[in-house]
Amino acid sequence: MASTGAFRVPIIARESDSSPIADRLDRTWRTPAGILGWLISVDHKSIGKRYLVTAFLFLIMGGIEAAVMRAQLIRPNQTLLSPEAYNQLFTMHGVTMIFLYAMPVLSGFSNYIWPLMLGSRDMAFPRLNAFSYWTFLFAGCFLYASFIVGRAPDAGWFNYVPYTSREYDPGINIDDYALGMILLGVSGTVGAINFIVTLFRTRAPGMSINRVPMMVWGTLTASVGNLFAIPAVSLAFFLLWLDRQFGTHFYDVTGGGQPLLWQHLFWMFGHPWVYAIVLPAMGIVSDALPVFCRRPLVGYTAVALATITTMILGFGVWVHHMFATGLPPLSLSFFSAASMVIVIPSAVAVFAWIATIWTGRPVFTTAFLFFAGFIFVFVVGGVSGFMTAAVPLDWQLTDTYFVVAHIHYVLIGINVFPVVGGIYYWFPKMTGKLLNETLGRWNFWLMFAGFNIGFFPMHIAGLLGMPRRIYTYPDGLGWNTVNLITSLGAYLFAIGVLLFVINVFRSAKFGRVAGPNPWDAPTLEWSTPSPPPPYNFAVIPTIGSRYPLWEDRLEHGPSDSYVDQGYLLNRGRETVGTTALDAEPDVVLEMPGDTSAPLILAIALVALICAALFHAWWGVGVATAVTFVAAVAWLWPEARLGQTKEIARG
Amino acid sequence: MADAAFPPQALPVGSKGRHASGWWGMIALIVTEGALFAYLIFSYFYIASQAHDVWPPGGRPHFWIAVPGTIILIVGSFTARYAERGIERGNKGRMLAGMGVTLVLGIVFLLLQGVEWRDKPFTFTSSAYSSLYFTVTGFHMLHVFIGLLIIIMLMIWTAFDYFGARRHAAASIGAMYWHFVTVVWIAVFCTFYIAPYLG
Numbered sequence: 001m002a003s004t005g006a007f008r009v010p011i012i013a014r015e016s017d018s019s020p021i022a023d024r025l026d027r028t029w030r031t032p033a034g035i036l037g038w039l040i041s042v043d044h045k046s047i048g049k050r051y052l053v054t055a056f057l058f059l060i061m062g063g064i065e066a067a068v069m070r071a072q073l074i075r076p077n078q079t080l081l082s083p084e085a086y087n088q089l090f091t092m093h094g095v096t097m098i099f100l101y102a103m104p105v106l107s108g109f110s111n112y113i114w115p116l117m118l119g120s121r122d123m124a125f126p127r128l129n130a131f132s133y134w135t136f137l138f139a140g141c142f143l144y145a146s147f148i149v150g151r152a153p154d155a156g157w158f159n160y161v162p163y164t165s166r167e168y169d170p171g172i173n174i175d176d177y178a179l180g181m182i183l184l185g186v187s188g189t190v191g192a193i194n195f196i197v198t199l200f201r202t203r204a205p206g207m208s209i210n211r212v213p214m215m216v217w218g219t220l221t222a223s224v225g226n227l228f229a230i231p232a233v234s235l236a237f238f239l240l241w242l243d244r245q246f247g248t249h250f251y252d253v254t255g256g257g258q259p260l261l262w263q264h265l266f267w268m269f270g271h272p273w274v275y276a277i278v279l280p281a282m283g284i285v286s287d288a289l290p291v292f293c294r295r296p297l298v299g300y301t302a303v304a305l306a307t308i309t310t311m312i313l314g315f316g317v318w319v320h321h322m323f324a325t326g327l328p329p330l331s332l333s334f335f336s337a338a339s340m341v342i343v344i345p346s347a348v349a350v351f352a353w354i355a356t357i358w359t360g361r362p363v364f365t366t367a368f369l370f371f372a373g374f375i376f377v378f379v380v381g382g383v384s385g386f387m388t389a390a391v392p393l394d395w396q397l398t399d400t401y402f403v404v405a406h407i408h409y410v411l412i413g414i415n416v417f418p419v420v421g422g423i424y425y426w427f428p429k430m431t432g433k434l435l436n437e438t439l440g441r442w443n444f445w446l447m448f449a450g451f452n453i454g455f456f457p458m459h460i461a462g463l464l465g466m467p468r469r470i471y472t473y474p475d476g477l478g479w480n481t482v483n484l485i486t487s488l489g490a491y492l493f494a495i496g497v498l499l500f501v502i503n504v505f506r507s508a509k510f511g512r513v514a515g516p517n518p519w520d521a522p523t524l525e526w527s528t529p530s531p532p533p534p535y536n537f538a539v540i541p542t543i544g545s546r547y548p549l550w551e552d553r554l555e556h557g558p559s560d561s562y563v564d565q566g567y568l569l570n571r572g573r574e575t576v577g578t579t580a581l582d583a584e585p586d587v588v589l590e591m592p593g594d595t596s597a598p599l600i601l602a603i604a605l606v607a608l609i610c611a612a613l614f615h616a617w618w619g620v621g622v623a624t625a626v627t628f629v630a631a632v633a634w635l636w637p638e639a640r641l642g643q644t645k646e647i648a649r650g
Numbered sequence: 651m652a653d654a655a656f657p658p659q660a661l662p663v664g665s666k667g668r669h670a671s672g673w674w675g676m677i678a679l680i681v682t683e684g685a686l687f688a689y690l691i692f693s694y695f696y697i698a699s700q701a702h703d704v705w706p707p708g709g710r711p712h713f714w715i716a717v718p719g720t721i722i723l724i725v726g727s728f729t730a731r732y733a734e735r736g737i738e739r740g741n742k743g744r745m746l747a748g749m750g751v752t753l754v755l756g757i758v759f760l761l762l763q764g765v766e767w768r769d770k771p772f773t774f775t776s777s778a779y780s781s782l783y784f785t786v787t788g789f790h791m792l793h794v795f796i797g798l799l800i801i802i803m804l805m806i807w808t809a810f811d812y813f814g815a816r817r818h819a820a821a822s823i824g825a826m827y828w829h830f831v832t833v834v835w836i837a838v839f840c841t842f843y844i845a846p847y848l849g
Contacts, residue, residue, distance in 0.1 A: 006662065006663065006816060007660040007662055007663065008661060008663050009659065009660045010658070010661060124671045124674070189682055192678075192682075193675055193679060193682070196674075197671055197674040197675050197678060200674065201671055227681050227682040228681070228682070228685045229685075231682055231685045231688075231689055232685070232689045234686070235689050235690065235693070242781070246774065246775065247774075248775055248781035248785070249775070249777055249781050250693065250778060250785075252778070255775075255776075255778050255781070256701060256702075256703070256707070256779065257778040257781070258696065258700050258778075261693055261697060264696065268689070577671070585659065586661065586669060587661055587664075587669035588661050588662070588664070589664075589671065590664040628799070632803060635803075637807055637812045637813075641664055641665055642664010642666065642817070643670075643812075643817065643819060643820060644814075645813055645816075646814060646816055
């Protein structure tokens with residue numbers, strides 16, 4: 001195979017998506033049809049959609065688990081669930097929502113939208129992208145497979161020792177959780193690496209760092225956070241597995257270990273992770289809300305800096321989950337103060353959104369309603385968070401339903417509402433069809449009302465002293481009414497989610513045709529057809545401002561953006577690499593094609609943890625060997641990618 | 651076209667040195683792997699700080715094996731750099747020789763670690779300290795082992811004549827990983843061997 005040349009002056013051209021060159025690009029970038037093509041595709045758009053669909057399936061599973069629990073708790077002394085079954089349900093509900101829905105759904109958005117927003121033809125590492133999806137899917141299936149043998153994780157999503165030491169929880173429940181989380185950690189880590197390198201390397205020429213959309217800031221910040229946070233939880237689970245299976249003493253007091261080490265490692269991960277699953281969603285709002293206010297976001301720089309500040313502070317607050325563990329007062333004061341300081345960057349973002357609505361001309365679409373509803377719910381969740389950041393109040397409220405209310409206000413509020421709003425916003429881009437607005441109103445108001453009716457009374461249940469994670473409660477404690485209301489609200493919320501699912505299916509078939517830019521939005525993804533062609537852009541755009549599609553209406557910098565004129569790059573799968581800050585053209589990136597290596601590698605890894613779960617050491621050996629072979633095949637230097645010696649041409 | 655923001659200019663094509671995406675990917679991988687070792691070392695110091703009895707149990711570790719091992723790894727980083735400089739100049743022989751020496755040094759390090767493991771008076775399950783010792787050094791040895799596999803693959807690819815003076819991103823990326831393994835060892839060494847003498 002001929003090697004690529006050392007240097008090239010890329011042709012700058014003006015092309016549209018109907019030109020013969022676009023046809024050729026289409027053939028270059030299109031994944032072959034059929035099941036095989038589906039398995040080997042590295043197209044960020046199909047991977048993004050898979051992430052979204054898979055994450056929503058997990059959301060529905062977690063929702064069903066919640067619905068069953070609320071049926072159990074609707075009245076005192078119910079016997080629908082045994083304590084053992086209840087433990088598995090509330091644990092898997094948390095695991096599913098936090099690990100298998102909240103982060104992956106945001107990865108789905110970012111995977112789909114990033115290259116389109118950044119004016120690129122794919123992510124920096126397309127194969128890694130496919131690998132990250134497959135490992136997520138397999139880790140999710142691995143965690144859920146434990147239900148088949150009736151032994152799902154059962155000690156809560158934060159899985160405290162000594163509840164989870166082998167002595168007190170001898171089944172495979174916790175081992176399954178531990179190994180599944182390590183595999184999921186691999187998925188999250190490679191995904192984060194991909195986002196970071198994509199941001200720094202594949203922005204369109206001219207899209208300097210101060211011109212990237214806010215969702216990119218959110219996902220970038222979350223990804224950097226993940227790089228530092230995920231190893232803590234993977235390690236915590238690995239050490240726990242060693243303790244359980246090999247008799248080590250990391251968490252075991254009798255051998256000189258410390259149960260609190262688990263809590264430290266888990267929350268050193270857990271608290272930054274909370275921000276990792278909300279910051280990209282806040283980014284969605286910062287990008288999409290202004291479109292429906294018909295003006296740019298107020299305070300772009302302040303919101304970007306607030307995003308980063310939140311993440312950095314997020315690494316210094318983990319002990320606020322451990323106020324009741326008997327730590328020294330100095331430590332409690334420090335972490336309490338640090339937790340309260342997070343209010344400041346959060347408030348910066350909230351006021352920026354409010355100012356955007358206030359000074360704009362809002363268009364009350366369903367997406368707008370979800371974003372506006374999000375602001376309200378976020379503030380309520382923020383206030384209850386501020387309350388529990390105060391040590392004395394936390395001592396009263398920890399492990400009660402107040403904390404359950406807080407986490408749901410924060411996670412449903414800052415994740416689910418922006419995500420559903422984001423689907424209303426980008427569904428036309430992904431499918432070419434608009435979601436139905438009438439159904440959308442019902443969808444929003446049912447979700448919003450159901451959510452507040454369901455979860456607000458949980459604050460009161462907590463103040464009345466109802467502990468979390470109890471499978472039932474006796475009559476006469478004054479908890480009956482709040483639990484009845486909570487259950488009914490939760491069902492109302494579920495009906496709202498169901499309407500959303502119906503709307504998606506109905507509109508995908510019968511929806512109004514969207515056209516390239518139905519919302520008259522300013523960012524690059526809206527300059528492509530809906531849905532975008534496999535190559536995204538016939539020519540790589542050149543960017544002159546933050547809002548390339550609003551330049552005819554806004555004052556902006558010295559240069560204009562060109563969306564239909566730029567580098568052609570059509571010798572195989574190519575896109576342009578740019579410098580990290582200024583986005584000046586730096587390199588022609590040769591992109592890999594579709595390949596089965598990521599899938600094989602992911603299968604090898606899930607086989608490895610399956611074998612490890614059952615101590616089948618020969619299986620671990622075989623899987624490790626396959627992992628090595630697949631990795632070598634993947635990394636084998638290719639002339640087409642410009643990874644080998646240049647051969648003199650002539 | 652004259653009105654575009656960026657006038658036509660010659661750009662390097664494909665994976666070239668620091669232009670390669672893989673170079674950036676490796677930096678990110680090193681950050682997260684570095685965090686992993688930071689959490690391992692945190693676990694060590696946390697458990698040490700909470701210990702009631704003398705720490706480390708059984709007395710301070712001796713240097714007879716660890717110090718030569720440390721020197722060997724550091725020398726190995728220099729030979730890896732020597733090899734990389736070779737391929738930067740298109741000198742295949744120097745690349746193979748340098749990486750070959752690094753490979754041997756890495757293997758010697760692992761053998762020394764094996765001897766140290768064998769000679770320890772405690773086992774994996776004796777105490778929290780022993781669990782930490784074998785886990786942290788085990789993690790590091792696994793990284794050395796992966797580094798050696800990378801070096802073997804780089805030598806094979808060099809022998810296949812894949813790399814030249816202007817195209818050797820894989821070699822630079824692999825060497826960067828090897829340096830990381832050395833630096834992490836210094837942190838592990840300071841934790842297990844130096845810190846007990848400071849307290």
